[in-house]
Amino acid sequence: MEFLKSITAKEARQAIQTFPINLKTETIGIDDAQGRVLAEDIIAGDTIPPFTRSLVDGYAVKAKDVQGAKETSPAFLNLKGEVRIGEEALITISAGDCVYVSTGSMVPEGSDAIVMQEQARRVPEAVEITKAVFQGENICYAGEDIRKGVTIIRKGKRITPFDAGVFAALGVASIPVYKQPKIALISSGDEIVGIDETPPLGKVRDINRYAVSALMVKSGAQITFLGLAKDSIADIMEKLLPAQDYDMILISGGSSKGERDFITASIEKLGGEIIFHGIAIKPGKPTIFGRLFGKPIFGLPGHPTSCAMVTVCFVLPLVRRFQGDAEAEEKTTEGVLAANVPSSYGIEEYTRVTLEKTDAGYQAMPVFSKSSLISSLARADGYIIVPERTEGLEKGEKVEVHFF
Amino acid sequence: MEFLKSITAKEARQAIQTFPINLKTETIGIDDAQGRVLAEDIIAGDTIPPFTRSLVDGYAVKAKDVQGAKETSPAFLNLKGEVRIGEEALITISAGDCVYVSTGSMVPEGSDAIVMQEQARRVPEAVEITKAVFQGENICYAGEDIRKGVTIIRKGKRITPFDAGVFAALGVASIPVYKQPKIALISSGDEIVGIDETPPLGKVRDINRYAVSALMVKSGAQITFLGLAKDSIADIMEKLLPAQDYDMILISGGSSKGERDFITASIEKLGGEIIFHGIAIKPGKPTIFGRLFGKPIFGLPGHPTSCAMVTVCFVLPLVRRFQGDAEAEEKTTEGVLAANVPSSYGIEEYTRVTLEKTDAGYQAMPVFSKSSLISSLARADGYIIVPERTEGLEKGEKVEVHFF
Numbered sequence: 001m002e003f004l005k006s007i008t009a010k011e012a013r014q015a016i017q018t019f020p021i022n023l024k025t026e027t028i029g030i031d032d033a034q035g036r037v038l039a040e041d042i043i044a045g046d047t048i049p050p051f052t053r054s055l056v057d058g059y060a061v062k063a064k065d066v067q068g069a070k071e072t073s074p075a076f077l078n079l080k081g082e083v084r085i086g087e088e089a090l091i092t093i094s095a096g097d098c099v100y101v102s103t104g105s106m107v108p109e110g111s112d113a114i115v116m117q118e119q120a121r122r123v124p125e126a127v128e129i130t131k132a133v134f135q136g137e138n139i140c141y142a143g144e145d146i147r148k149g150v151t152i153i154r155k156g157k158r159i160t161p162f163d164a165g166v167f168a169a170l171g172v173a174s175i176p177v178y179k180q181p182k183i184a185l186i187s188s189g190d191e192i193v194g195i196d197e198t199p200p201l202g203k204v205r206d207i208n209r210y211a212v213s214a215l216m217v218k219s220g221a222q223i224t225f226l227g228l229a230k231d232s233i234a235d236i237m238e239k240l241l242p243a244q245d246y247d248m249i250l251i252s253g254g255s256s257k258g259e260r261d262f263i264t265a266s267i268e269k270l271g272g273e274i275i276f277h278g279i280a281i282k283p284g285k286p287t288i289f290g291r292l293f294g295k296p297i298f299g300l301p302g303h304p305t306s307c308a309m310v311t312v313c314f315v316l317p318l319v320r321r322f323q324g325d326a327e328a329e330e331k332t333t334e335g336v337l338a339a340n341v342p343s344s345y346g347i348e349e350y351t352r353v354t355l356e357k358t359d360a361g362y363q364a365m366p367v368f369s370k371s372s373l374i375s376s377l378a379r380a381d382g383y384i385i386v387p388e389r390t391e392g393l394e395k396g397e398k399v400e401v402h403f404f
Numbered sequence: 405m406e407f408l409k410s411i412t413a414k415e416a417r418q419a420i421q422t423f424p425i426n427l428k429t430e431t432i433g434i435d436d437a438q439g440r441v442l443a444e445d446i447i448a449g450d451t452i453p454p455f456t457r458s459l460v461d462g463y464a465v466k467a468k469d470v471q472g473a474k475e476t477s478p479a480f481l482n483l484k485g486e487v488r489i490g491e492e493a494l495i496t497i498s499a500g501d502c503v504y505v506s507t508g509s510m511v512p513e514g515s516d517a518i519v520m521q522e523q524a525r526r527v528p529e530a531v532e533i534t535k536a537v538f539q540g541e542n543i544c545y546a547g548e549d550i551r552k553g554v555t556i557i558r559k560g561k562r563i564t565p566f567d568a569g570v571f572a573a574l575g576v577a578s579i580p581v582y583k584q585p586k587i588a589l590i591s592s593g594d595e596i597v598g599i600d601e602t603p604p605l606g607k608v609r610d611i612n613r614y615a616v617s618a619l620m621v622k623s624g625a626q627i628t629f630l631g632l633a634k635d636s637i638a639d640i641m642e643k644l645l646p647a648q649d650y651d652m653i654l655i656s657g658g659s660s661k662g663e664r665d666f667i668t669a670s671i672e673k674l675g676g677e678i679i680f681h682g683i684a685i686k687p688g689k690p691t692i693f694g695r696l697f698g699k700p701i702f703g704l705p706g707h708p709t710s711c712a713m714v715t716v717c718f719v720l721p722l723v724r725r726f727q728g729d730a731e732a733e734e735k736t737t738e739g740v741l742a743a744n745v746p747s748s749y750g751i752e753e754y755t756r757v758t759l760e761k762t763d764a765g766y767q768a769m770p771v772f773s774k775s776s777l778i779s780s781l782a783r784a785d786g787y788i789i790v791p792e793r794t795e796g797l798e799k800g801e802k803v804e805v806h807f808f
Binding site (some may be wrong): 030031033034035048049050051053055057083084085086087088089102103104105106140144145146152153160161162163164165166167168169170171172173189190191192195196197198199200201202203204205206207208209210211212213214215217218231255256257258259302303304308331332333334361362370372373374375376377378380403404 | 434435437438439452453454455457459461487488489490491492493506507508509510544548549550556557564565566567568569570571572573574575576577593594595596599600601602603604605606607608609610611612613614615616617618619621622635659660661662663706707708712735736737738765766774776777778779780781782784807808
């Protein structure tokens with residue numbers, strides 16, 4: 001296959017990652033923030049906890065008053081009262097005093113440690129302490145969790161459930177996030193029919209529409225399907241026109257060179273440009289990337305496995321960039337190859353693997369299949385990257401497995 | 405601390421995993437199926453691909469006709485026409501014939517291999533083939549992806565984007581899935597105020613509501629917040645009553661023994677029962693599990709880190725069971741401990757770690773913090789489990805890191 005502008009995987013990543021995009025932001029409620037990406041640093045407006053708290057149920061004391069206390073020679077302290085949970089501590093502790101506190105109670109002035117109630121006994125008007133405590137024991141000091149004024153969560157972080165907890169602690173109920181990119185998806189090809197149809201001989205159902213849509217949804221993008229185009233410049237152009245209202249455009253199909261030519265011609269006729277056409281990768285070689293209406297556009301290969309792998313390896317990083325995801329690090333695990341993986345020198349290959357947990361860690365078993373087979377992909381747990389400058393990997397080699 | 409029914413982590417897991425629940429199912433559209441769990445086996449109603457297809461642009465031939473063909477001694481074949489993509493192949497190939505096909509075209513009867521067009525030259529009324537092909541080369545046979553009648557995706561699988569591709573290939577547009585469990589959440593504690601309030605001294609904002617909600621949403625449950633209860637049996641009972649319409653009940657709070665007693669008393673007064681109260685774990689010891697209105701109910705510890713870790717380690721497995729998730733295997737990676745982790749014999753500990761990728765794999769750095777600190781949790785990438793029967797793990801040991 002010849003391509004006008006065929007490039008290496010590294011060059012393709014470079015072209016995609018430097019494509020100029022505009023990040024848009026919005027403010028959403030804390031309950032909707034899970035998985036979104038923070039668009040501003042969150043600076044603590046409060047000290048958390050706002051006051052010094054007890055970590056246990058017991059007696060607030062001065063640590064030096066119970067020095068050396070033990071079961072056989074307890075310390076005796078005056079019980080000056082109780083700080084109930086949720087109340088301000090109005091009592092002050094002087095030498096020889098103690099105050100009953102609950103877990104979470106405010107620690108009274110003058111106390112520097114809490115004796116657990118299991119290590120104390122109430123006696124009339126006093127408390128016997130049967131174990132010494134060190135200064136600060138069983139106490140969480142004001143500001144120990146978060147200090148007012150510090151940047152507690154940075155812009156670009158994908159918000160986790162625990163970040164929501166931090167927002168709640170600080171009373172931050174409205175969260176500035178990057179907007180989810182709006183992505184237009186078109187399927188193309190005379191051989192493609194909708195999934196509600198029984199394909200006549202020679203035609204197949206539209207697999208890529210659903211696999212790509214689900215990948216986009218899973219990655220936090222909003223996907224709109226703009227229709228199925230026939231292999232004609234007029235029809236593809238008609239389907240591409242409404243795509244100008246979106247942040248990114250994906251057109252799948254183009255299994256054959258003829259079909260791809262319709263796609264590139266349509267992009268150019270609409271005033272767009274082809275940035276590259278063809279990547280030295282497998283599967284996914286006939287991938288197109290360009291600019292249309294100022295937006296990035298991908299022409300995804302027609303073979304379902306190729307289409308899915310190119311979406312995972314090349315489209316998703318751009319989807320994450322649109323979300324301002326500065327971390328964007330994929331989850332990977334280390335595995336040991338359970339079989340040889342042959343590969344062509346000069347081609348970066350993506351080999352799907354299934355993972356099996358063994359006592360010696362993960363075994364990664366390559367799933368060999370033709371690039372048209374979607375069922376093999378559904379069985380895989382992840383994939384490994386076989387670098388360009390190698391003729392393959394050997395059984396027993398350590399590999400980094402990228403989870404899907 | 406004394407508990408009425410304190411048990412080991414293993415016993416707790418056992419009690420939770422054997423709690424009888426009813427799985428409910430529903431049918432949803434393929435576009436909504438991402439991340440849901442399949443409630444029925446999907447049996448292929450079609451053969452995929454439905455016909456034998458070409459994997460390249462080129463010439464459909466009989467392999468034996470081009471045996472030994474090379475650049476210097478090409479084979480000459482009659483060009484009998486073309487099978488366009490999307491069309492039924494009506495031509496039949498006899499010895500000495502070839503037919504032009506595109507990638508994805510139906511392979512004509514009589515052909516058993518495709519020569520790539522780069523290895524062929526058109527000459528008047530014939531084609532010169534400059535390279536031999538083996539039988540089956542560049543062909544995807546009918547049924548090679550999916551055979552009609554086989555169980556292609558099993559009940560209990562969490563649906564991935566690639567599964568959506570398989571459904572599409574088979575024309576399965578309505579997907580039988582387990583319903584997302586409906587979970588009621590209540591916060592409790594006199595010391596807790598809403599996040600829109602500035603807490604007076606002695607009180608703190610409700611962190612657990614938001615962290616637990618987000619964990620539920622992320623895990624595919626539907627969460628409804630039923631309100632913030634004061635530390636009184638009457639108030640807790642009032643908040644618990646509407647929870648009978650849900651599949652599972654979570655009540656967070658209960659930092660102190662006094663608070664927990666209100667929760668257990670409320671459950672019992674409403675006719676429920678306490679299955680266990682207290683687990684030999686850290687953090688999260690004062691966890692309550694019981695049955696109320698026939699549904700599982702958790703009393704989650706008040707300390708934010710304890711609450712979050714108990715939710716992750718004990719509540720989420722039950723959330724997954726409600727979704728019929730038979731796979732339910734967590735994503736883990738292997739790491740090397742970057743510091744000693746002391747631990748108490750007899751207690752199963754959950755130590756939060758941050759991960760750093762090095763040439764030698766992941767370094768897992770323990771995040772030591774008091775169980776009341778939410779900010780430390782937001783910084784962690786995952787956690788390790790320090791088993792019950794050990795006094796800790798040593799720097800340099802290999803550990804399994806569970807991702808959050």
